[in-house]
Amino acid sequence: xxxMMKVVCEQSARFHESLDPFAPARFAVSLAGEETSLNWFDxxxxxxxxxxxxxxxxxxxxxxxxMTFGATATLAGVxxxxxxxxxxxxxxxx
Numbered sequence: 023x024x025x026m027m028k029v030v031c032e033q034s035a036r037f038h039e040s041l042d043p044f045a046p047a048r049f050a051v052s053l054a055g056e057e058t059s060l061n062w063f064d065x066x067x068x069x070x071x072x073x074x075x076x077x078x079x080x081x082x083x084x085x086x087x088x089m090t091f092g093a094t095a096t097l098a099g100v101x102x103x104x105x106x107x108x109x110x111x112x113x114x115x116x
Contacts, residue, residue: 031072038065073097 038061047064050056054063073088080087 034068038068041065070097 041061043060043062043065045061047059047061049059049064051059051063051067053067056063077087079085
């Protein structure tokens, strides 16, 4: 499974690196309340989800987390960049 994840992660990285970050994304980042998104935001969503699930796997297998300065700073930068439309999303508790 680890070998398969390595292959898939490399393919995903090549795909996202090939995109114009400011072109429209194929899929909107709907959790942020957007109907259309730019590629940079869709890529950030993908990386954030990957990080989140990796943390769950590490917790379940009793391995240390990956809360390094680089990972935390990148995640914080993504979260700060979330468009203000997120506050209008029906998923945000009121």
